[in-house]
């Protein structure tokens with residue numbers, strides 16, 4: 190009798206834990222429902238606002254950039270996604286002084302990073318960062334540089350990924366680790382916002398598991414024209430596991446062609462050093478940088494929302510979501526295995 194009860198209990202526990210595992214797997218309902226909530230129409234709607242002329246190219250510290258910040262913050266408020274409770278608002282001020290000291294002769298007004306946060310259910314102290322810069326280069330000689338791809342695409346991608354995590358949370362499958370949605374400022378002038386965050390982190394960097402950074406995911410370059418691809422940069426630089434996790438996430442979902450051409454710190458384009466993830470990598474945090482390449486409208490006033498491939502933008506945002514999902518929900522946090 191006793192043995193039988195024991196076996197029954199064991200069986201029941203095993204069944205429960207395998208259900209839990211299924212719920213968080215890529216085959217599970219929770220993942221699929223959140224994943225498919227990332228839609229090209231939603232990305233398009235938000236990007237037409239973020240990259241509109243009245244945002245004046247979102248130069249760091251400008252009124253246009255503040256309007257973009259208001260739009261992003263209202264989006265989170267409407268979804269009931271809060272800011273870290275360690276802060277009094279979504280804004281982390283990046284002081285003018287901090288940027289002025291780092292710049293080569295330029296002077297700035299105060300600006301701010303935007304932080305939205307979903308607390309983990311099991312390991313809330315461990316943080317996955319999903320980042321993108323929301324500043325761009327502003328208006329020159331009366332011409333607005335809309336920065337739809339750079340980095341309006343990453344901005345709306347992060348917003349949509351947050352919505353997907355939030356949807357899963359509302360359906361009872363919130364992330365086990367916490368996820369920080371970090372919209373940084375001052376990227377175009379020298380990665381200032383991410384530098385400021387990594388110098389003044391809201392959560393200890395020792396507990397920051399990884400940064401998935403998105404900077405330009407809505408277009409294609411001449412080399413990959415018409416293909417479903419994305420450049421992934423830096424994903425095995427500090428942790429082999431991160432590259433494997435991203436590849437598995439991709440294989441189990443949209444099966445984009447992962448292009449590692451720039452995944453070499455010696456590449457002449459030096460892309461590993463050129464966006465916000467680098468400020469995390471510098472401090473020993475594993476990163477993956479998602480990027481579409483240097484195309485003909487890069488840093489031109491013609492980087493407009495009507496030129497974005499919204500279907501591809503959605504597929505790439507879904508890949509970042511799927512990778513973040515595994516990082517947040519897997520049993521063991523990924524380990525740093527390289528210096």
Ligand SMILES: [Zn+2]
Nearest residue numbers: 339340404405
């Ligand atoms: Zn950029």
